[in-house]
Amino acid sequence: MTISTHANSASAPPHLxxxxxxxAMGGFAIGTAEFASMSLLPFFxxxxxxxxxxxxxxxxxxxxxxxxGAPLIAVLGARFARRTQLLALMAAFALGNALTALAPGYGxxxxxxxxxxxxxxxxxxxxALVAASLVPQHRRxxxxxxxxxxxxxxxxxxxxxxxxxxxxxxxxxxxxxxxLLALLTILLCALFAPRDRAGRSxxxxxxxxLKSGRVWITLAIGAIGFGGMFAVYTYLATTLIExxxxxxxxxxxxxxxxxxxxxxxxxxxxxxxxxxxxPTAGGIxxxxxxxxxxxxxxxxxxxxxxxxxxxxxxxxxxxxxxxTRLMDVAGDAQALAAALNHSAFNTANALGPFLGGVAIRxxxxxxxxxxxxxxxxxxxxxxxxxxxxDAGPAPVxxxxxxxxxxxxxxxxxxxxPLAPVARSRSESARDPVA
Numbered sequence: 527m528t529i530s531t532h533a534n535s536a537s538a539p540p541h542l543x544x545x546x547x548x549x550a551m552g553g554f555a556i557g558t559a560e561f562a563s564m565s566l567l568p569f570f571x572x573x574x575x576x577x578x579x580x581x582x583x584x585x586x587x588x589x590x591x592x593x594x595g596a597p598l599i600a601v602l603g604a605r606f607a608r609r610t611q612l613l614a615l616m617a618a619f620a621l622g623n624a625l626t627a628l629a630p631g632y633g634x635x636x637x638x639x640x641x642x643x644x645x646x647x648x649x650x651x652x653x654a655l656v657a658a659s660l661v662p663q664h665r666r667x668x669x670x671x672x673x674x675x676x677x678x679x680x681x682x683x684x685x686x687x688x689x690x691x692x693x694x695x696x697x698x699x700x701x702x703x704x705x706l707l708a709l710l711t712i713l714l715c716a717l718f719a720p721r722d723r724a725g726r727s728x729x730x731x732x733x734x735x736l737k738s739g740r741v742w743i744t745l746a747i748g749a750i751g752f753g754g755m756f757a758v759y760t761y762l763a764t765t766l767i768e769x770x771x772x773x774x775x776x777x778x779x780x781x782x783x784x785x786x787x788x789x790x791x792x793x794x795x796x797x798x799x800x801x802x803x804x805p806t807a808g809g810i811x812x813x814x815x816x817x818x819x820x821x822x823x824x825x826x827x828x829x830x831x832x833x834x835x836x837x838x839x840x841x842x843x844x845x846x847x848x849x850t851r852l853m854d855v856a857g858d859a860q861a862l863a864a865a866l867n868h869s870a871f872n873t874a875n876a877l878g879p880f881l882g883g884v885a886i887r888x889x890x891x892x893x894x895x896x897x898x899x900x901x902x903x904x905x906x907x908x909x910x911x912x913x914x915x916d917a918g919p920a921p922v923x924x925x926x927x928x929x930x931x932x933x934x935x936x937x938x939x940x941x942x943p944l945a946p947v948a949r950s951r952s953e954s955a956r957d958p959v960a
Contacts, residue, residue, distance in 0.1 A: 542660055546672050548714035549653040552616055553676025555707035556646055558684030559623055560875075562700055563588065563639070564760045565689045565781055568767070570697045574632045578764060579883045585760060586879065587636045591643025592872035599648035600865035608652050609719045613712055615645035615652070620708035627701040647868030654849050654864050656720065664800060666853060671796035671846040678792050678842060681785025686778030689763075693774060740855035741863055743913045748848050748870035749877070751811045751906015754818050754899030755841055756878030759784065762835070765892040769825045776828075783832050787839025795843035799850060807847045808910045814841035815903035821896025841903075845871060878902060 563585055571581030603611045622642030629635040650673075657673045658666040684707070688700035766772050766780060799806040817837035824830035849867050856863030881902070882895035 544718050545660065545720065546657060546669070548711070548718040549612075549657060549673050550676030550679075551707070551714050552612070552619075552649055552653060552711040553674060554680045554684055555616075555704055555711055556619065556649065557677035557680030558688055558707060559619075559642060559701065559704040560588065560646070561681050561685045561759070561781070562688035562692070562704070564879075565685055565763050565777065566692045566697045566700060567760070568764060569692055570635070573697065574635060576632055578761075579887060581632075582760065582879050582883055584632075584635050584639045586876045588639040588643040588646075589872040589876035591640040592646040593869045593876070595644030596647025596651060596865035596869040596872075597862055599645065600651060600862040603648065603652075604861060607722050608656055609715065609721055611652050612649065612656075612715045612719055615649040616708050616711045616715065618645045619649070620705045620712070623701045623704040623708065627698040627705070643872070647865045647872065650868045651861060651863075651865030654867075655853075655860055658850075658853060660720070667796035667799040667803070667846055667850040670849050671792045671843070674792050674842075674846050675789060677845075678785055678788035678839075681788050681839065682782050683785070685785065686782045689778045689781060738855055738857070740913070741852065741866070743909060744848055744851050744855065745866055745870040747807065747811075747906050747909050747913065748844065748867060749873040750909060751814070751903050752841075752844060752871050752874035753878035753881070754814055754901070754903040754906075755838055756875045757882035757895045757899040757902065758818060758821055758838060758878075760879040761882055761886065761892055761895050765825055765895075766831075769892050770828055770831055772828055780832060780835055784835045784839035787836035788842035791840035791843035792846055795840075796846050796850075799847045803847060803851055803854075804910065804913060807844060807851070808907060810841055810844045810847065811903050811907040811910060814838065814844075815900045815907065817841065818896050818900035818903060821899070822891075822893035825893045825896075874902075 567578055567581055567585070570584070571578045574581065599611075599615070619642060622638060622644070625638040626635065626642060629638050653673055654670050657669040661669045688703060691703060692700040762780065762784075763777050766777055767774065772780075795806065795810065798809075817834055817840075820834050821831075821838070824834040845867070848870075849864065852863040852867050853860060878899065881898050885894040885898050886892060
């Protein structure tokens with residue numbers, strides 16, 4: 527028995543890596559679509575015959591789809607297996623982006639972006655629960671952070687590639703590329719995502735998350751505090767052209783710098799979050815506010831701007847931190863709370879560009895998005911102070927909902943090497959998993 531246990535333990539890390547890679551590929555597709563649409567804003571605005579602030583409504587339509595779709599799908603899908611949900615959500619995402627690429631006019635573009643946003647939050651929410659269920663409780667932030675590497679790597683590779691493709695071939699080709707990435711995710715998840723049984727929860731139990739004040743405060747931190755990053759990123763391409771005076775050929779490089787900052791942030795910050803969750807969230811918000819305040823001062827110099835964009839990108843790590851917090855406070859309503867996290871961030875995705883656009887329309891200039899973003903980050907920090915009194919140990923029901931999940935809900939057939947049935951809970955706690 528001991529030999530078998532050690533053999534299985536030895537095989538767990540590569541298996542876990544394959545599962546996380548498969549899940550992260552969906553994040554790569556989603557991140558490419560979400561952030562590339564911002565960098566392609568000047569191009570599809572011109573092609574569709576609207577000004578850039580008006581074209582920005584397509585980004586808001588996507589965000590609205592996420593905000594509405596995440597809780598709705600999480601509740602309706604409560605009785606379905608998580609693997610089945612992942613496949614269905616990626617299929618819907620592929621369809622929405624294919625329709626975006628084929629949109630004949632501005633109205634169709636708005637509708638296609640809304641449809642594309644519907645599966646976004648639910649996919650990340652379900653994928654985060656799958657990732658967290660495969661590791662010990664004290665390493666959940668790291669597991670979710672590795673899942674989110676798909677999104678941040680998209681800002682390094684996918685978004686610059688989509689921007690280059692959009693400039694060379696046309697913005698429609700960029701959304702076609704996203705559809706192909708979504709289809710690749712379906713294949714990987716079909717092959718490697720853990721099989722689980724249906725009936726994990728029920729709609730009424732999931733809706734129970736809405737009764738928790740801790741859940742709402744955590745969501746408010748993301749909805750407000752994260753808006754600052756989106757306020758700047760949405761208009762970054764135009765700021766580079768109009769203020770920094772760089773060629774459009776350099777835009778993908780700045781987008782990649784942002785992505786490198788986001789990726790490194792998601793690699794290292796969750797390590798601190800696993801030790802001090804909410805203090806880490808507060809630190810990220812203050813760091814983000816400082817970087818956003820520097821933005822107008824750095825915009826005139828390409829090198830200074832690149833350093834500041836890197837720092838702003840690092841604040842993306844707030845997503846993994848708040849995702850873990852929601853797992854702690856949601857009790858039995860894990861799926862809905864995890865999906866609502868992305869509703870909150872896409873509320874920020876709508877709020878930040880909207881307020882940034884208002885400042886630009888009022889004649890404050892393209893760099894005015896920096897102070898607007900800093901104000902949002904500081905507002906999120908103030909909400910975090912309100913949450914500080916609730917930042918103690920997780921509720922008993924939340925802990926019980928997370929800790930035994932991999933075993934109580936294991937499939938009846940022989941389990942994969944990641945979670946062998948023969949291993950006891952104490953053995954699992956001692957074994958390395960990542």
